[in-house]
Amino acid sequence: MATIAATPAHAHESHAHPTGLRSWLATVDHKRIGTLYLFTALFFFLLGGLEAEIIRMQLQGPNGHLVSAETYNQLFTMHGTTMIFLAIMPLSAAFFNFLIPLQIGARDVAFPRLNAFSYWVYVLGGIFINLSWLLHAAPDGGWFGYAPLTTRAYSPGLNIDFWVLGLQILGVSSLAAGFNFITTIINMRAPGMNLMRMPMFTWAAFVVQFLIVLAFPVITIALVFLMFDRFFGTNFYTTAAGADPLLWQHLFWIFGHPEVYILILPAFGLVSDVLPAHTRKPIFGYPVMVFSLILIAFLGFGVWAHHMFAVGMGPIADTVFGLTTMLIAIPTGVKIFNWIATMHGGSIRFTTACLFCIALVAFFTIGGLSGVMHASPPADLQQTDTYFIVAHFHYVLFGGSMMGLFAGVYHYFPKITGRMLSERIGKWHFWLTAIGMNLTFFPMHFSGLLGMPRRIYRYDAGQGWDGFNFASSIGAYILGIGTLFLVWNIIKSLRSGTRAGNDPWGSPTLEWAIPSPPPEYNFARIPTVTSRYPLWDMKQPVLTADVPHTQRGDKEMDVAIGGKTVGHPHPAPAPQSTRVAESAMHIETETYSAAELGIALPDPTIKPLFVALGLVIMLTAPLFMHEAQMREIAGNAAGHRTAMTMFWVFALGGASLMVGMLYNWLLTPLESAHH
Amino acid sequence: MTSVPLTAGHVAPDAHDPHATSTGLDNKKIAIWAFIGSECMLFASLISTYLIYKGRSKVGPFPHETWTDPSTGKTLHAILNIPVTSASTFVLLMSSLAMVLALAAVQNKNVPKRTTGERILGNSSLWLLATAALGITFLGFQAYEFTSFVHEGLSIRTNLFGSSFFTLTGFHGAHVTAGVIWLLTLFAIDRKRGLGPRDEVNVDIAALYWHFVDVVWIAIFTLVYLIK
Incomplete structure (x- = not known):
């Protein structure tokens, strides 16, 4: 074993990266599973996008006749279901899988085989739910599938059966992954990686797993009731038997609102890690960023009925849920301001990843502001079920989640594949996406306030909606073209992208201390972590010198409260050489096989x-x-x-x-x- | 860049070694607690629905009240049989005691046993089998309860009470069934090669699951059966 260091690295590459279909089907490596998640989710993203394009073609002008009402119902239901459960959540899962073990300095997740199981359940569930298209029976009850509308009496076909069963399958995948990642983050951290040194993405992922394991059981039960009603004739949603017509809505939104945060928080986490790397500044207010994540998640369980203001819950319930919803804007606003403060005074490199981060901050804020508007029940009564709501949630989901995930794709693609994405094509992708997105969704605010209901498959001319709908459709086509640039970029990079090396961006966290793509064992030596930004401490200590980042000795810091200085002055930055010696961090540039290093890895x-x-x-x-x-x-x-x-x-x-x-x-x- | 001296001696402890975890606890232990937290929300949804639908059924039979069918004039009695269910509840609670003894027996497998009493208490197979048998007895009570309810005119389709009652208690019964299969698997492994202290965590997580299912039943018994 002692001679290994002398062996040339390239001789071992065949060992390190087994190929072939079977190696992918049998893999339990979190990085390969993450890669599978990434490409599967991007495929479903294109599919959901195609559905959206057909919707926009239908609505481009008044009295559209491209698709029938039945097909239209299936299109918007499958667009929502696909984007939420098959595209955004799994894209986040791709990053959970790939990044969590790397960011906390582990060799794999806690349960590698369970991890593979999660992926296979997800992909088979996605295929299952989409097979319904072949029977012309795609789900058609909207992505939130309101019962009693979705009971057998009102939706007799196979459509809703596919939806109910498909969502049950996908829930199993998310829950299994949730238990796995909670255990991984609690229990598999490298020495010195205490909770307040974890990268922001890992923190966001950690919080999201709690949302998943606590929210998904509720929709599981709501779906079980619906399944029993449909197949065994129970009465859960049968109003004639005395059932509460709001039972589904309550159960669904107790899941559904935390689900919104399940969709957005991973993107927040990605931006909080990507932005510092590209602005050369530590994240502003790390502890506050962590606590705001936790607060958003906690409050997220107490706001569900703001989706139901129009059903007549009465003034007390409306007021309480309106207030809790407005409260949640506070921790969210804190995050927005902290990102702006992170950029302030930084030496910003406007890479594609950075542009997508900035876009998230801008567009999510627009969506957040319209969200606060309909947190007020009287305003919501005017806006609910109109295109205003469609504009709102596309600004937070596309302008928020997708922008963050795109930033993650551009930032982490070199780590995942070892090759850079083209910045030139990336800029095309970014600008077409940014312009297309705003052109698609901003006019929807107006068509919505002018009274255009969501989910109508056709509308008459002369209601003042024509121009706005035309603009939205043109925007959607631009968005579609922009997305093709991403596909082109990925294909081009996989074929002939520039080799990335360990750390193309000069990032501060552990995943950049190892080769790209990382070897199967991740870290030959598990690092000992001494700060929040171990790589910057090693390479550019000046970046973090005057920022507390839980490095040794920074527990006592200079804090001014009410003009009075408390605590002790922050110690002057130590010379570089002692810092490197002090931090047991190291950089690994060579790739071996696990067998050569004597590292036991799980069997495929x-x-x-x-x-x-x-x-x-x-x-x-x-x-x-x-x-x-x-x-x-x-x-x-x-x-x-x-x-x-x-x-x-x-x-x-x-x-x-x-x-x-x-x-x-x-x-x-x-x-x-x-x- | 500093190059890394890569020798076998420098390779960090295996990440899957339970002694190398951040908390010192086995991964399985943390995962089962996360799972139990998730299950709490599952049963909370079921129990809430039962309570919301309590008293909303349009037709009988009802849990605690008699009901006269206006079309036939036939009177149906309150359907819940509290004495019988108290017995089955006692059986399930005793199974938790047996589970504790099974875990203790596995943990103390290597402690020398001197008296007959110590040998009985230290017999992990006996206590695993006893736990499973008590679980099966509970399921027998539930099967009897379900069939007698159906004979008395309450099926899962009859009314809101029937739908929410059978779904709630059925979900609990399914959890007990899964637990029995788990326990019998541990019993089979114990008979085959003997469970010892190194298997402690595997018995421990089964025990946590079993106690959780037991606690859920206490909630169901109180909220569904005892409170009128």
């Missing part, structure tokens, strides 16, 4: 894929039960029997595959004996 296994497959097959079974019920009503006894046979084949086949493979997985050790 295809079992999580089969457990996921069993689960999805099992949850496909109810579709046949629906078919059997339809045939029974039609008096087709033989057809009924066939469908019921299929039901049992799928249910029992899927269940036995799942349970059998799960036992096989649990009884196999994670890694074979040490090399």
